[in-house]
Structure formats: structure tokens, C-alpha cells
Amino acid sequence: MTAPRSPAARAAELRLRLEDANYRYHVLDEPNIPDVEYDRLLRELDELETAHPELVTPDSPTQRVGNAPSAKFAEVRHAIPMLSLGNAFSDGEVQDFVRRIADRLDRPLPKFSAEPKLDGLAISLRYEHGAFVQGATRGDGTKGEDVTANLRTVKAIPLRLRGGKDGHDPLKLRGKDWPAVLEVRGEVYMPRAAFEQYNEHARLHGGKVLANPRNGAAGSLRQLDPRITAQRPLAFFAYGVGLVEGGELPDSHSATLAQLREWGFPVSNLTEVVEGADGLLDYYRRIGERRDALPFDIDGVVYKLDDFDDQREMGFVSRAPRWAIAHKFPAQEQATTVEAIEIQIGRTGAATPVARLAPVQVAGVVVTNATLHNADQIARLDVRVGDSVIVRRAGDVIPEVVAVIAERRPADALPWTMPATCPVCGSEIVREEGEAVWRCSGELSCPAQRKETIRHFASRRAMDIEGLGDKYVETLVDAGLVRGVADLYRLTRDQLLQLKLVLDADTPDALAASVQPHLPPEGSGAVLAAIQRLDAADEGWRAAALAQSIAFAWNPKKIATKWADNLVAAIDRSRDAALERLLFALGIQHVGESTAKALALWFGDLDLIRRLPWPLYKRVPDIGGEVARSLGHFFEQAGNQQAIDDLLTAGQVRIRDGHPPSAKLRDGLHLATLLVEAEIPTITNLRAQALTEVLPTAAGIVDAGPEAFTAAGLPEASAAALRDWLEQPGHPKLLLDGEAAIASLLALAPEADTAQAGPLDGRTVVLTGGLASMSRDEAGAKLEALGAKVAGSVSKKTHLVVAGENAGSKLAKAQELGIEIWDEAQLLAFLERHA
């Protein structure tokens, strides 16, 4: 700084510097000083003003912090009404709009200014002699609310216009003289990143979470306490002017926006001047493509006839201009009502509440269902049946309930609670201590769980029975043809044909109609009567069987059998299964694809796996107590063992790729390990080793008393704990069986692994986006064959990311972490080299 000056001069200089920094940050998007520097200058100005209160001006940057709350908002009458715009939802409507204008102006290609339509709150800002004096909401267009104090806190809104005629301009700011009175119209909004950040903070500190950026902006502006508004991350874009007195504006909309920008207002840099309907539609498409990537929410684009003379010529219809229109995108959010909250029972019994919604168009599709995740989520949102809610289907595909519109709640709506019993089987619904999910306790006696189990078994990633969709599983189970997975392998072609008839015709009349063409003309009446009778007796299944067998006996060729043939063939194909697929298909809790693969790799053999004492599963990396117990629990059930036997014998399921246990399994595999893995209280690694040196066999330990344990080096309390443990039913057997299993594992496992090193050994690879030459699964399998570990998400431990078409967040994360990234060509070249 130069020589000391009067406080007044210094204050003026500080204000200019702060205003300039603000302008560069919010309008030009080219910050010229760091945040800390800005804060320092602001603090200096604040101190100066505190020392010399007479220097404080209403447009000083220090006045943005917000003053004491007001009781309510005053009414403001807009000198020039804030108009609403007509809407266009289709190309056709836009073409009509342009045609009307072209006809009236008698010009084929009128010029338009096109800009994004921000999803925020329209406001009007009044400047007198360059100073911001009043800001108002749009209200009904004629009268709004005075929110000046709140708008003052929005840093993107200039408190004083740049340029000007009073000559106090040491920084030589550019700009034209502004009118004596100027009203600027624009949109206050909350940038997405700021919204996320704000909510993150609110969640951590128990504050109020905002439903979406738009509500955030609207709610913030309507705060009676401007100090609260000051904390909200609001921004602003100018898009027009209202009253202008004592000055001139350019003669077109685009030039006016450029002028506003010079005066210090943020103006969207997506604004363009385009010609004719094609120009507009092209603009719409280009903005639409960028929509998700923009830093703020938009709900469409706005087209305005650029030339003001043209605008005047077009005039108005009622309250909307004929020279402008809003072209809306399909809404990403919609309001709808909750018609019911139903419970879905998953494969594991998880009871998931799902909201049945009155159908609404959201982002181009009709949404009728939205998951509510769990009871906690419902409680957090306080969703009730009958509520009006906001549904979103944003960047991701899956609709979610964002918020409840509290004002529209019916008076009699009751808080929702999880039902006590399963809606399908009537078993109790319970929640494990510390878990978020409630589960139906019915297990396989619950038809819902049985169906899900079978569906899972047949799914693509499991046994891959093509053609066995949800509906067929449902009907097969309901008909009693399939009770367990092994029954699938007993299905005959005839049974499937019967099933098909039931599925295709769910009323007796439809059933009769579908078989009639196949029936012998002379017996047709009698057969149809029989079907009706059986159906009336609620024996629809028998009716279908009867109809099918008669029809088929009469006319075997004409009944469509291809579907049944295909399904029988698909079931047959699945008999030849890899061990890991079968393990996954069994649907053991906590055992997904990855765990199933690891089990297959380490133990190699189903007979071994299904009889293993549970602590030994923990020898596999990534399998801990919880998963091991779950495996043990599954194989303990006689029904499950029976089902496996059934699959292998009656079902003729053959397992491919049997191999000996992994050599790595040998490491540290002895009785002491077993004692530790069995999670016996107080038995640590060291103690177990000391113990097994004195008592080297399971039988010895089972028979020994506490004295023997203390003699073997255990502290007294530990010896007692071990004895207690051994008193529990099943525990001695666990030790004895475990010892036997260890012996056989050691006998079966080879001394050293013979697998040779692949080029990607020990490397973690993540695949994202779509590949043209193969599916992600295929690519993953090829990479695994070369020794890579294919993971699902990017982290610090990832070595390589292969990004295909339309890669999303994972690619971004990889770039952020500086991880090596390949495109498809590089992947193919690599696979080629190592084929």
C-alpha cells in the first residue's frame, strides 16, 4: 500500500478491492485473490468501520453478513410486472412458437437469445444511482415480498454497480454509465456442490437437511433472520431488466445481458444467440446433454426474441409475452402421493418397505414404486400413507422419495410402523440387535423367501437357467410343482406346458378359449364344462392340467411347445455347473459371488466344504466369524444337506473343475489355530499354542480338566473359560471334527502351489463403462486369468482402471487419485500380447 491516508479514503479503496474480487469470482469466474486475502481485507474494512461508524454505507461489503431479524416481509409492488412464461414441452410446440413469430414479423429466421432456465427463485433487484436499494421476490408477478436484507447477503449480487460517473475509480474499472434507476431481474439459486456440502454439514451437526437446491434457495430467501441466509451458499444469475429510468439500455436482449455483466452481474455464459426453430432445438439438445454436468439445476431453457423492437411488435397475451417461451426438460422431480406402503420380503427375509405411488412422469418414465430402504429411512422422512411427496430420479436411475410436503398431509395420516408379522407367511418380523433391517423369521416356510431363493438359484450369475423368469417361479411355487431348488430338475415338459396355460390365461374363460382350438369338435363342450367346474371349485391348476392333456393328446403338434422345450434344455444345461456357481446359487447368507469363488478356490471340493466345522472357513481371506458362522449354520440344517444331495443325485447336477485344496491352506493349519478360530473366550494365539504343546490332540483337550489347562500354561480364569466352553453342547464335537478336517486338508493340499505367475499378479483392476468388444464380465474373467484381482470400486489400492464408453464416477475418482487409466484399445492390445 502507499502512504497512510484518511480512514475514509482507505475504506473506499478497500471496498473497491473487495467489490472487484467479488466480481472476478462471481461474474468472471476468474478469482484474482485467494480467499484468505479476501477475508483479511474484509476484516480490515470491518475494523475501520467499527472505529469510524460514520463511514459505514449500506452498500459496503461488510453489510453482507446480515442484520437482526425483521418481524415479517413488507409488500413490494413491481413497477413493471414480473411475467410468467408460456411453456413448451415438445419440439412441435417450439416450432409453433417460432412460426407465429416468423409470420407476424414477416421474417423467416428470427433471432433469439437462448439461455438455460435455472431451477431457483425469480427476484427483482432495484438500483438507484448505482446502489442496491431493494430486492423483492416475484410473488404473484405484481406484488412480491421485500427480501432486501436477505439478498444483501448473497455475494454474487453486487451492492454497487461497477463503472459509473462519479469518477471515484482508482482501479479503472470498465463499464458504461448506469441509469439512475435500474431494476435487474434474475434467479437466485443454490449451486449443487454447495447444496451437497451444506447438507453434509447439516447431517453431521444435526441441522435441518434441505430437500433440494431449489427448496434450499427458496427457503433461505424467506428466512426472517438474514444472519441465517448469510450462511446459506446462494448464487445469482441476471437474465433481464425491469424498470429503467434516467438512462439507456442497448436495443437487444443479448446486448443488455452483456451490459449487465459489465455492471457487475453474473450472467450465464451458456447464453447464445441462435436463429429459427432449428437453432432453438439444437440449443435445447446441446444444453440437455450437458445438464447433468452443470454445477446447478436447470429445468429447461428459455428462448427470447433478441431484438427489443421485435419484442414490442409481438406484444403480450394476458400476462405472458408472445416473444418468449420456456422449453422444459422432462422433470427430474415430481410431486405425487403415497397410495400405500407395502412390505417386500427378500431372499434373506429382509422386509423392505416400498412406497406405491400415484403414477407420475419423472425424467421421461412413469414411476409407480419407490423403495423406502428401511424403517429408519421412513422415520427420518416421516413418510405416511396419503402424504404428498417429492420423487426424484436424477443422475442415477432409481427413483427415491426425497421429501414429504408437510403442508399437504391429510389430517388423519398416521405415522407408519413396521408390521409385526410377515404379510406373506404370517411369521413374526424381528430385528437383530444393532441391525437396521427387519426380517421375516419364517425362513423357507415363507413362500416369499422360497420364491426368492429359487429365483436367485436360477439367476444368470448363479446357475443361469435362461427363461425361468420371476413369473414362472411364482407360478411353479404356487402350483406346488417346485418346493425347493432340486425340484427344478424334476420338471417335465408336460408340466411346463400346463404351467404355460395357467400363466397365459388367468380366468377360466380365457383358459377355455386358449384350449378350444385344440379340442376335438365333438367333445369340446364337455371338456370346457369340466374346466369351468374345476375352476369353480378353486382347482384352477387341475383345470389347466386337464385342458392341456386333452388338447395335447388330441393335437400334439399345434400347441406351442418351443418355450417348454427351451426351458427344459436350459435346466438341463445348468446341470453342468462350476463349484463356485453352485455355492453362490445356494443362497447362503453373506456368501455372494466373491466369497463363493474364494471358497471354491481354497477348498476345491463341495463334499469337503459342506462338512467343514465352521471355524475352518475363516482360513480363507476375507471370511471372518460372521460369514463362517453363516456357512456353518447353513450346512448344519438337515434340510439344506438334503437339498444338496437331492441336487446331486436326483437332479444329476455335476460339478466341474474339482481340484485339491489350495496349498496356501496349509499355512499355520493346526489344532491351536482351530482353538483360536472357534472364538473361545480368553483363548489367544499364544495361549492356544502353549496349550497344544502339552495337550496335542483334541481328544486330550476335551477330556482334560481345568487343572490340566493351568498346568499347560493357561491362567486360571482362562482355564475355567475353556472348560465352560467345552461343557456347551456341540463344542467337544466341534473340536474333534475340526481336528479330523485339518488332518484331511493337510493330506489333500499339495505342498506348494504350482500356479505360475501371471502378468497382472497382485494387481487390482477396476472396470467401468461399457466395452464394445465384450461384456465387462468377460473382460474381468480375462484379466483374472492373467492374475489380476477385479474389484468393483476405485480406491487407493487400485492399480489400474479400464474405462469404456460413458464411464462415470469411477473414472472421475481414478483421475482424482492419479491411477493409471486404459481405454478399450489399450486393454485389447494388452490381452492380445498376453493371449
Add this chain to the structure above:
DNA sequence: TTTCCTCGAGTTCA
């Protein structure tokens, strides 16, 4: 014990 990373499970619609 805390923190980070994976895996499992559940979900919507064309």
C-alpha cells in the same frame, strides 16, 4: 478402537 475398503443385498424401468 478406528478407519478404510470390499462385498452383499436390494431396487426400478425399458
Add this chain to the structure above:
DNA sequence: CTCGAGGAAA
């Protein structure tokens, strides 16, 4: 794709 929770490392 997201959430919750299991597993392992720090």
C-alpha cells in the same frame, strides 16, 4: 447405484 456391514489393517 447406494447403503450397511463385515473384514483387515493401522
